[in-house]
Amino acid sequence: MEVMALVGQSGTGKSHRALIVAHEYKADAIIDDGILIQDGKIVAGHSAKREASKIMAVRRAIFSIPGHAEEVKQAIKEKGPKRILVLGTSENMVHKIAKILGLTAIKKIIRIEDIASKEEMEKARDCRIKEGKHIIPVPTIELKPHFSGYLIDPLEIFFKKPQAKRRRLGEKSIVRPIFSYYGKLLIDDSAIAAIVDKVATNKANISKTSQVRVKRIREADEDRGIDVTLEVTMRYGTNLLSTVSEVQSEIKIAVEHMTGMIVKQVNVVVKTLTVGA
Numbered sequence: 001m002e003v004m005a006l007v008g009q010s011g012t013g014k015s016h017r018a019l020i021v022a023h024e025y026k027a028d029a030i031i032d033d034g035i036l037i038q039d040g041k042i043v044a045g046h047s048a049k050r051e052a053s054k055i056m057a058v059r060r061a062i063f064s065i066p067g068h069a070e071e072v073k074q075a076i077k078e079k080g081p082k083r084i085l086v087l088g089t090s091e092n093m094v095h096k097i098a099k100i101l102g103l104t105a106i107k108k109i110i111r112i113e114d115i116a117s118k119e120e121m122e123k124a125r126d127c128r129i130k131e132g133k134h135i136i137p138v139p140t141i142e143l144k145p146h147f148s149g150y151l152i153d154p155l156e157i158f159f160k161k162p163q164a165k166r167r168r169l170g171e172k173s174i175v176r177p178i179f180s181y182y183g184k185l186l187i188d189d190s191a192i193a194a195i196v197d198k199v200a201t202n203k204a205n206i207s208k209t210s211q212v213r214v215k216r217i218r219e220a221d222e223d224r225g226i227d228v229t230l231e232v233t234m235r236y237g238t239n240l241l242s243t244v245s246e247v248q249s250e251i252k253i254a255v256e257h258m259t260g261m262i263v264k265q266v267n268v269v270v271k272t273l274t275v276g277a
Contacts, residue, residue, distance in 0.1 A: 002083045003103045005094035008112025013124035014087050022085045029081035034060040044075030058260030063100045189214040199254045205238040225262035231271040244268045
């Protein structure tokens with residue numbers, strides 16, 4: 001099985017062009033916003049566009065909700081697609097999805113900027129921001145059991161097939177998710193710091209934290225994740241290496257689970273040792 005990806009910022013038209021890219025590169029399955037699509041049907045998963053909040057939508061899209069990844073992994077095993085196209089807002093996201101779903105390493109990454117003009121991306125972004133419209137690359141009739149009340153209207157697309165006149169490859173549908181009405185969501189560094197402090201101080205051998213710092217990583221105006229650094233006070237006699245390793249892992253899991261952000265690094269500085277209660 002080969003895996004490829006289509007990457008672009010939210011609202012730039014990835015889902016709109018997913019079928020075109022899949023057809024061009026002969027991908028027989030698509031993973032988009034938490035669902036597995038094959039032959040114009042949703043064969044597994046649950047769409048992030050049905051979630052009531054942006055945070056839950058992100059968690060759904062990266063398959064971090066319990067049981068979601070297992071369902072899609074089983075469907076991939078049963079359906080056996082030869083080539084899968086994974087859609088995501090960044091390279092980190094598509095690599096994360098591929099890893100969670102147990103797929104092989106992504107062989108090729110296509111960027112939306114390479115297949116869509118600046119004007120087309122701006123038009124798609126206006127449609128997303130001003131009208132709250134989202135596209136899912138499956139027929140409207142296929143979405144009705146999943147999106148009762150969310151559907152707006154279908155868009156049919158046609159492609160030429162070699163040695164044939166014309167054939168319909170698929171149909172795209174427009175939906176308006178609940179979270180589209182909520183505007184922009186920002187998670188303040190203090191909220192992340194509070195999560196980090198809670199996780200760290202829950203460890204029996206860590207008495208307190210200080211200087212929790214969050215560094216946001218951006219490249220070319222694209223969010224690449226965050227680095228977290230914290231200072232801790234630990235109890236004397238503690239195995240420092242194992243305790244620090246555990247708290248690093250637990251902080252990463254908790255922050256990604258609660259915020260949907262990608263945690264690149266968790267740096268723990270043991271500042272002080274205490275003796276007694």
